[in-house]
Amino acid sequence: MTTGTAHxxxxxxxxLGQPATSARGTSTLAGVGIAAWFILRRNWLRLGLWxxxxxxxIPIVYDxxxxxxxxxxxxDAYAQxxxxxxxxxxxxxxxxxxxxxxxxxxxxxxxxxxxxxxxxVFLVTRNxxxxxxxxxxxxxxxxxxxxxxxxTANYLVxxxxxxxxxxxxxxxxxxxxxxxxxxxxxxxxxAGTGLAFIGLAAICGQLASTSRGxxxxxxxxxxxxxxxxxxxxxxxxxxxxSALSWFSPxxxxxxxRAYGEDNWWxxxxxxxxxxxxxxxxxxxxxxRDLGSGILPERRSAASAGPFTTTALGLALRLQRSSLIGWxxxxxxxxxxxxxxxxxxxxxxxxxxxFARNFVGTGHSxxxxxxxxxxxxxxxxxxxxxxxxxxxxxxxxESGRLEQQLAGALSRGWWVGAHLLIAVLGSxxxxxxxxxxxxxxxxxxxxxxxxxxxxxxxxxxxxxxxGLQLLAFGFLPRLTTAITWSVYGLSAMAxxxxxxxxxxxxxxxxxxxxxxxxxxxxxxxxxxxxxxxxISLVLAAAGMARxxxxxxxxx
Amino acid sequence: xxxxxxxxxVSGLHKNFGRTAALSGLDLRVDTGQVAGFLGPNGAGKSTTxxxxxxxxxxxxxxxxxxxxxxxxxxxxxxxxxxxxxxxxNLWPNLTGGQAISILSKLHGQVDEQRRSxxxxxxxxDPSKKARSYSKGNRQKVxxxxxxSSRAELLLLDEPTSGLDPLMEQVFTSCIREAxxxxxxVLLSSHIFAEVEKLCDTVTIIRDGxxxxxxxxxxxxxxxxxxxxxxVSGAAASLAAVEGIEDFKLxxxxxxxxxxxxxxxxxxxxxxxYSPRNLVSTPPSLEDLFLRHYxxxxxxxxxxxxGGLR
Numbered sequence: 001m002t003t004g005t006a007h008x009x010x011x012x013x014x015x016l017g018q019p020a021t022s023a024r025g026t027s028t029l030a031g032v033g034i035a036a037w038f039i040l041r042r043n044w045l046r047l048g049l050w051x052x053x054x055x056x057x058i059p060i061v062y063d064x065x066x067x068x069x070x071x072x073x074x075x076d077a078y079a080q081x082x083x084x085x086x087x088x089x090x091x092x093x094x095x096x097x098x099x100x101x102x103x104x105x106x107x108x109x110x111x112x113x114x115x116x117x118x119x120x121v122f123l124v125t126r127n128x129x130x131x132x133x134x135x136x137x138x139x140x141x142x143x144x145x146x147x148x149x150x151x152t153a154n155y156l157v158x159x160x161x162x163x164x165x166x167x168x169x170x171x172x173x174x175x176x177x178x179x180x181x182x183x184x185x186x187x188x189x190x191a192g193t194g195l196a197f198i199g200l201a202a203i204c205g206q207l208a209s210t211s212r213g214x215x216x217x218x219x220x221x222x223x224x225x226x227x228x229x230x231x232x233x234x235x236x237x238x239x240x241x242s243a244l245s246w247f248s249p250x251x252x253x254x255x256x257r258a259y260g261e262d263n264w265w266x267x268x269x270x271x272x273x274x275x276x277x278x279x280x281x282x283x284x285x286x287x288r289d290l291g292s293g294i295l296p297e298r299r300s301a302a303s304a305g306p307f308t309t310t311a312l313g314l315a316l317r318l319q320r321s322s323l324i325g326w327x328x329x330x331x332x333x334x335x336x337x338x339x340x341x342x343x344x345x346x347x348x349x350x351x352x353x354f355a356r357n358f359v360g361t362g363h364s365x366x367x368x369x370x371x372x373x374x375x376x377x378x379x380x381x382x383x384x385x386x387x388x389x390x391x392x393x394x395x396x397e398s399g400r401l402e403q404q405l406a407g408a409l410s411r412g413w414w415v416g417a418h419l420l421i422a423v424l425g426s427x428x429x430x431x432x433x434x435x436x437x438x439x440x441x442x443x444x445x446x447x448x449x450x451x452x453x454x455x456x457x458x459x460x461x462x463x464x465x466g467l468q469l470l471a472f473g474f475l476p477r478l479t480t481a482i483t484w485s486v487y488g489l490s491a492m493a494x495x496x497x498x499x500x501x502x503x504x505x506x507x508x509x510x511x512x513x514x515x516x517x518x519x520x521x522x523x524x525x526x527x528x529x530x531x532x533x534i535s536l537v538l539a540a541a542g543m544a545r546x547x548x549x550x551x552x553x554x
Numbered sequence: 555x556x557x558x559x560x561x562x563x564v565s566g567l568h569k570n571f572g573r574t575a576a577l578s579g580l581d582l583r584v585d586t587g588q589v590a591g592f593l594g595p596n597g598a599g600k601s602t603t604x605x606x607x608x609x610x611x612x613x614x615x616x617x618x619x620x621x622x623x624x625x626x627x628x629x630x631x632x633x634x635x636x637x638x639x640x641x642x643x644n645l646w647p648n649l650t651g652g653q654a655i656s657i658l659s660k661l662h663g664q665v666d667e668q669r670r671s672x673x674x675x676x677x678x679x680d681p682s683k684k685a686r687s688y689s690k691g692n693r694q695k696v697x698x699x700x701x702x703s704s705r706a707e708l709l710l711l712d713e714p715t716s717g718l719d720p721l722m723e724q725v726f727t728s729c730i731r732e733a734x735x736x737x738x739x740v741l742l743s744s745h746i747f748a749e750v751e752k753l754c755d756t757v758t759i760i761r762d763g764x765x766x767x768x769x770x771x772x773x774x775x776x777x778x779x780x781x782x783x784x785x786v787s788g789a790a791a792s793l794a795a796v797e798g799i800e801d802f803k804l805x806x807x808x809x810x811x812x813x814x815x816x817x818x819x820x821x822x823x824x825x826x827x828y829s830p831r832n833l834v835s836t837p838p839s840l841e842d843l844f845l846r847h848y849x850x851x852x853x854x855x856x857x858x859x860x861g862g863l864r
Contacts, residue, residue, distance in 0.1 A: 133647075209686070210647060210648070210686075291686075300650050300682060300684070301650055301652065301653055301682065302650060302652035302653075302681040302682040303652045303653060303655070303656045303681065304649070304652070304653035304654075304656035304657055304660075305656075308653065308656070308657065309656050309657045309660035309661075314657055317649070318646060318648070318649075321648075398644050399640070399642065399644040400644045400645070400646065402605070402608075402610055402640065403638070403640060403643070403644070403658060403661075403697070404657075404658075404661055405608070405609070405610055405629070405633075406608045406610070406633060406636070406638035406640075406661075406662075406710075407633050407658065407660075407661020407662050407663075408630050408631070408633040408634040408661060408662065408663055409630065409633070409661055410629070410630045548612070549612070550610065550611045550612060551605070551610040551611065
């Protein structure tokens with residue numbers, strides 16, 4: 001009895017006095033489980049939606065393709081004509097276009113892989129740099145959580161999303177009776193793309209000192225690797241992957257070739273890149289101060305010039321780096337579109353019904369291809385405009401708007417400044433992207449005409465801004481979600497509506513589908529006028545409401 | 555300068571957020587040229603009131619006038635004559651503190667460059683650093699310098715010294731005294747009783763969105779009672795019966811009670827019979843007054859679940 005008590009006391013003293021000596025207590029990974037649970041708690045809905053939405057594309061697209069190519073004969077015919085530069089540049093080499101699995105890869109693989117890459121980039125930043133920026137990481141680091149526990153948990157949860165999405169995709173492929181080997185590769189290659197970008201996003205989160213910077217950097221990498229593999233697939237001879245494709249992780253994942261060769265080994269490279277990126281990020285993390293980036297903070301201006309102190313000047317100054325980034329992006333993609341237009345147009349077979357469906361019933365294949373590029377430029381400019389006006393909501397959410405409106409600044413002027421940048425900026429971007437597409441097209445398109453063709457999409461861009469203002473007025477907390485969802489759906493309907501069995505009439509009722517794609521189609525003024533009117537009504541209603549509502553924080 | 559007698563006049567102000575009532579009939583008066591303290595615990599409605607005065611929130615009922623105008627309808631014109639310091643200052647992380655000061659003070663109308671550089675020196679702020687690298691105290695300084703370097707007639711300060719060190723609090727105190735000497739009006743919402751007692755002419759105490767006490771600091775009835783603690787040799791229980799003694803408490807040979815100053819001579823005379831060995835008398839503080847209004851509030855229970863990562 002006595003010894004028992006003494007023993008108990010001893011154990012208790014040991015427990016109280018030296019809790020840190022246990023293996024769990026000292027490791028830099030201490031508490032990684034709790035951290036992962038915490039991240040799951042904060043993100044479970046977001047994670048679930050990403051996985052479900054991405055995976056659900058499989059049965060939808062499979063069904064539509066089964067209807068489009070019901071017989072082996074139809075698929076064989078398609079395989080004869082599938083290898084066009086358009087398909088190669090956008091979605092990769094159609095190495096198995098004669099089978100439903102191969103067609104599924106052509107139609108949806110690239111979308112899913114790139115979307116998953118975006119998902120993990122946003123996720124890694126959200127639970128990494130964004131938390132650090134907001135000071136939440138500091139709070140966690142001060143607890144008994146190991147130095148590496150939270151970032152590691154972040155990477156692990158993101159990897160979990162990749163594996164879950166891949167698994168769901170594979171299972172859904174199996175459920176429609178596609179070949180088993182290819183179905184597992186299908187899921188694994190998409191998951192692998194995500195894994196690789198976890199590593200890249202982790203490093204971006206260490207280099208940049210803001211969440212915005214980290215996201216921009218990582219998204220730029222997605223774009224870069226997408227274009228590298230697009231170039232690789234354009235220069236490939238026959239169906240053999242070009243050497244250039246090994247310079248892009250998206251290329252590695254493509255080279256796994258679901259429903260084709262079914263290679264497993266590039267998955268190792270993808271997982272290795274992801275893991276290596278995470279290790280490098282953790283290494284940087286432990287060598288830098290909390291809250292800082294790799295680039296040291298510079299000293300700069302001790303006061304603001306007269307222009308920066310105006311509402312418009314301040315909005316421009318705040319968006320300066322973002323504006324520069326977007327315009328460079330628009331210029332690069334405009335140049336890219338122009339440079340591949342001629343080869344795509346001449347190689348497209350006008351008799352091929354699929355190609356016809358894709359480029360529309362234009363005058364010629366070349367004009368059809370140019371029309372698509374015009375629409376792509378327009379979607380890019382619209383994304384820019386939405387992001388630009390979104391800065392208004394972030395000013396409100398962060399509480400900085402309160403301090404500005406506490407000064408002699410009216411709400412109308414303040415929103416007006418942000419709106420003006422989005423409106424004029426998107427107009428300029430349309431003209432620039434169109435002109436550059438024409439200029440780099442080796443005579444396929446006229447720079448002036450394509451600039452005008454792109455500008456014709458301005459009303460569609462404006463309608464997005466109108467909707468955004470309406471949401472900003474009435475449902476400020478949902479502004480971002482509403483606007484981007486509508487944008488995403490409109491873009492999908494306009495570009496891939498046919499794929500989801502939408503009728504032409506229905507597509508014509510969407511903002512981006514309503515506008516004629518010059519030079520493939522004749523310009524019609526009616527939709528432009530209608531869209532401008534709708535934009536004005538939406539914007540006016542949103543502004544009126546904003547002038548009357550409370551200013552809300554987060 | 556169009557002067558009115560009242561810099562701020564609020565009566566019966568109501569504001570609801572969904573089903574929660576943030577303000578339910580709040581009254582507040584700040585006379586021109588005075589420094590008014592605005593006290594209340596977290597969530598009592600101080601910031602909501604100030605946001606309504608700034609036209610950031612729209613009142614659901616009651617009236618509010620600021621510098622003789624309607625804070626909602628005349629917001630922009632009013633803000634040229636008003637400067638505001640929030641308790642939680644959010645700055646643009648990629649602009650420097652100096653740039654933020656330029657922007658904020660420009661928004662409040664005229665900027666006094668000389669004053670600005672003086673204030674930068676007094677508050678010891680490095681304006682060439684990005685706001686991202688600023689501590690809470692430094693961000694607070696940015697808003698203070700921007701507000702104080704303007705020529706505003708009325709300063710709305712919402713817990714302006716949170717995060718400032720004691721030295722900077724002193725700088726703040728002298729800045730507010732100077733502003734008052736220049737004839738500016740100040741509304742100072744605060745948790746720091748010493749600050750309010752030092753600076754304010756009047757005080758308004760609110761609770762659950764209602765005013766519970768308001769007036770000149772020197773006039774407040776409860777502030778006039780002196781607290782006395784006395785150690786006596788004999789039995790002290792009979793002291794309770796002495797005229798003028800209230801709130802009597804006895805522990806051993808130590809008695810404590812409160813006395814109205816007018817009755818102090820009589821009470822002291824009565825005390826002499828008890829051969830006091832030690833006597834401490836303290837003038838009541840604003841803190842006592844404040845706590846008196848809130849002492850019947852049950853503190854929210856601390857839940858055991860709050861300790862983890864949540």
